[in-house]
Amino acid sequence: MNQNDSGNVVEIENLKMYFPITRGLLRRKAGDIKAVDDVSFTIKKNETLGLVGESGCGKTTTGRCILRLCKPTSGKIMFNGTDISAMKEGQLRPFRSNMGAIFQDPYGSLNPRQMARTIIGMPLIIHGMKKKRQYDERVEELFNLVGLDPSMMTRVPHEFSGGQRQRLGIARALACQPSLIICDEPVSALDVSIQAQIINLLEELQEKLGLTYLFIAHDLSVVQHISNRVAVMYLGRIIEIANSRELYENPLHPYTKALLSAIPMPNPVIEKKRTRIVLKGEVPSSATPPPGCHFHPRCNIAIDECKVEKPQLINTGNGHMVACCRV
């Protein structure tokens, strides 16, 4: 796998993923769920890109498209310089070993009937590691890498705690030495005191192994902590991308502002001084998104133009991109 010149591990251009809604006996198509609607971004090598948004905004689908677990409706997905958006399963196989995935639910994502070492070693077998000794060594190395005791290798998932299971998930994702890891809500199912352990582990591994992360989560404070850049999604579109620091200090999109103000801070003195922007209403259905800017029905600074025109992502300098016609 040769690196391309730009140093971008992932480049996405105008990615669209529509799921058809079918109706009736003949399963006639009645419409589309626009889960991901014209999304473009890049992830540099060694970088963590955070992807935040509320449930149903298309974060996970974007991640699944990059992993090619679903075939996008249109658009380009460049992985290390090769377009993988339209590849067939067989062609994808060599690329798959170069990307890993960590899933949200550490209970559902591990086969309860397999031993820990089988779960972790499965990717090695699939990607053709045949020598038994080499395989055993690698599995042990992976256990140590994620901070699990190799003596636990023969246990089955229910004998591990939530945090340990998430470590197993991380070890499995790392098995084939991938360059990119898609972390889909890796800490949201864990207890607060365990969350920090996993976040620190992910950060250490990134430094040690030179990994690139796409970190998907709904908790902006976690995302902001781990990411270099953060992209905010709303109803299938990216509405703002900025450096993590910049996004916190200078959010431009009204939705980002509301999202930031909605996050509670564990400090009563700061909390009581903050003004909270409480959004009206709820996220509309992605089958019938509002025309123009998707956010306009809930926006407090919307004008007539917002109802018609779809705002484009505009660079406001320093890599801070925002899609809002009032900015």
Added chain:
Amino acid sequence: MAPLLRVENLKTYFRTYRGLVKAVDGVSFEINEKEIIGLVGESGCGKSVTMLSILQLISSPPGEIVNGKVKYEGQDLLQYKSKSEAMNSIRGAKIAMIFQEPMTSLNPVLTIGRQLTESLEIHLHMSPQAAKERASELLHMVGIPDAKSRLSAYPHQFSGGMRQRVMIAIALSCNPRILIADEPTTAVDVTTQAQLLELMQDMVNRFSTSLVIVTHNLGVVARYAERIYVMYSGRIVESGWANDIFLNPRHPYTIGLLKCVPQLGETRQERKLVPIKGLPPNLINMPATCAFLPRCDFASDICRSNPWPSLEAVGENHYIACYYHKSEKP
């Protein structure tokens, strides 16, 4: 002024085939009138069991309230049987509860209207017609548009945030004195969480109700609660004014808990998270020593040789259960 509700040395144990689980082991706290308090702790620390014990909603067997008093306006609720008339007249009418999962706590085969009018008819003896009118008023109050026609809708036709609003309406329908919100916002998104919390604060102000927010999220209680109780493995380890707990925590667990959550505006270059080492304890057959001992950075010989410390004052209305503060300030 006497507190509205005072829980004294409450112990709820579960007898399982693997051993005795002391889910709640000597918890005491109080709620004053029109006060908002927070009960914070990780999953499995006994927060929910404490609240269920107050309303005697613990299924027995395996659960059993083995000791303690729950004094509501001077009368001990634990002297009543769980299914007695007296308990039924308290539950829902005087002390109401909102549960975590709004999908499972609403009955999927009954309309929203039916579920709202039920408690009005039982507790306030309203006629069906009057109850219906009151129900639509309540729905309107919690911010559900077109309330009248929504009464005939079923729970599945509502979104998660809307269902939790309905739950709030049901809980407040009989004008209770105390509202217990058990993880009211864990299943919803942050912007919805903000809406719901504002709504709850607004509602308890309007109805002059006391509110107990039970949560694992320290941020949620920081804004609203006046006093905080921190629980760890069945006991309260620290309690005090919200400002003291957040700005001057004294128990090693509270200190650790505050250090391990990422705060907005901090990136990893600026502050690395300090996790609490180890795992929360298994509540089966706990040792007599402090349960936090294996994870504690300040543990010393006193901690290892003595039983779990009791709560002691370290400041005005600020209590911690720890030996460490005696030697020096953590």
